[in-house]
Amino acid sequence: MWNHVNTRQLALKILGLRCHKHSRACVGLLGEKPQRSEYKHCRLCSTSAPPWRILFFGTDDFALESLKSLTATRGTNESVVASLEVVALSNNVPVKKFADQNGLPVHIWPVVDLQGRFDVGVVVSFGCLLKERLIRQFPLGILNVHPSLLPRWRGPAPVFHTVLHGDATTGVTIMQIRPCRFDVGPILRQETYSVPTHCTADQLGATLATRGAHLLMDTLKTLPERLANKVEQNQTGATSAPKISISMSWVSWEDQTCGEIDRLFRAIGSRIPLRTLWMGKTIKLLDFVGKCDISLSGTKLQFQKSHGRPPIPGSIIYLKMSNTLAVCCKDDWVGFKAVVLKKRLSAADFYNGYMHHGLTGKPSHQPEQCLFISNRTETSKGTELKETIA
Structure with missing residues (x-):
């Protein structure tokens, strides 16, 4: 049988004012009609505990x-x-x-x-x-x-x-x-x-x-x-994390260390390939393998004899044993297994097709043909990806 309490509970539910089953404030004392202040308290009751x-x-x-x-x-x-x-x-x-x-x-x-x-x-x-x-x-x-x-x-x-x-x-x-x-x-x-x-x-x-x-x-x-018990944020130590931008993908061989290039790849490499310039064209660097061990008595010395100069940031060496392109950066060498220049090329394909004269079997002696160039213009831009990366 319905009574005044049940009727008021139903009315409160219809109004969206959920109440606890045994709340005295919701139904009024002894079934009396709730006052306006009691309706306000009833709304608080509905948000006092989960669910x-x-x-x-x-x-x-x-x-x-x-x-x-x-x-x-x-x-x-x-x-x-x-x-x-x-x-x-x-x-x-x-x-x-x-x-x-x-x-x-x-x-x-x-x-x-x-x-x-x-x-x-x-x-x-x-x-x-x-x-x-x-x-x-x-x-x-x-x-x-x-x-x-x-x-x-x-x-x-x-x-x-x-x-x-x-x-x-x-x-x-x-x-x-x-x-x-x-x-x-x-x-x-x-x-x-x-x-x-x-x-x-x-x-x-x-x-x-x-x-x-x-x-x-x-x-x-x-x-x-x-x-x-919430606590306001301390403004000390606040830093900004803006959207990832394409401009961040350009490697600056003169300025970035092996560790910095490694972190850049791990941060954005799955979304945006790292980029550099090769003879005025954009080239994407894929399959990063980290720091390469280039000994002074071996490949570095051979590079210097072949090109008449010590390696400078952006210099490229092909490591045949590991099929890797090693690139000189600020403090050492980093390696990539593949690149994209018109199409995807393995390190060996890039070496044979662009760094080496296939017909004569002689290496190129043009300095720009063994050098990746940092794109200073693009790295200064802020072209953001349209997607939001969180």
């Missing part, structure tokens, strides 16, 4: 790890997710495809009126600034999973800059979004991680995606407590 109604904003594979973790907890006894919906930038991103496959409601950006439908938002690798009027529609605000130890590496490409600059330590941060600015909000949780030696940005990003998803779930379990 939460969550709206997830994301795009790429990094974001997908957090979405998978949120999806996996639905319906379990200790779930922190009451409901889960997704905001995507387009129909062709991994987050949108996963949501469709798993029956999650999807909204294509931008979204407008969400008032009363969600408790908290979660943003992971989304790439769009959120305005204050959107953030205010979430009683517990909007959280962000960021793959760095903020305030270091604020911006869209923290993982790439971590590898590029040789950071020994990184981590993940759970922070609260502030309107109209990236990565400046208060910190709820942080976890450090030692960067493995010689790891690539792709490898590091995959690891941090998993760790970030775990940290997000732990944060949601005790979210009110975490919000009460």
Whole structure:
């Protein structure tokens, strides 16, 4: 049989004002009609403990790890997710495809009126600034999973800059979004991680995606407590992590050491091939093998006798035994197994076709034909990739 309490509970649910079953503030004392202040308190009751109604904003594979973790907890006894919906930038991103496959409601950006439908938002690798009027529609605000130890590496490409600059330590941060600015909000949780030696940005990003998803779930379990103890970011040590640009791929043989070229390749090599100039033409450098051991008494000396000069940055030697092009840089030599000049060429093909006179069997004595040239003009430009790399 329905009574006044049940009727009021149903009415509150229809209004989107979820209440706890035994909340006195929701039903009024002894079944009395709740006052306006009690309705406000009822709204607070609905966001005092999990499970939460969550709206997830994301795009790429990094974001997908957090979405998978949120999806996996639905319906379990200790779930922190009451409901889960997704905001995507387009129909062709991994987050949108996963949501469709798993029956999650999807909204294509931008979204407008969400008032009363969600408790908290979660943003992971989304790439769009959120305005204050959107953030205010979430009683517990909007959280962000960021793959760095903020305030270091604020911006869209923290993982790439971590590898590029040789950071020994990184981590993940759970922070609260502030309107109209990236990565400046208060910190709820942080976890450090030692960067493995010689790891690539792709490898590091995959690891941090998993760790970030775990940290997000732990944060949601005790979210009110975490919000009460959030800490504002220290401006000291803040650094910027802008989008990866094509201009970064040009190797400067005179200025960059073996270690710097190695980090550049591990940071961007899977997305953008390293580049140099060969007789005025752009050449892409592939299959980087790191530092090459060129002894002074062997190949270097032979090069000097053949060309009448000691090797200078950009000088090229073909190492037949390992089928490698060794290139002189600021402090030593680095090697590549293949290049692209009109088409992909192995080191042997490039040597035979461009560095060596195949008909006479004599090496070229023209200095420019055994030299890679740094492109000073292109390295000064800031032509950015259209895609957002997080």
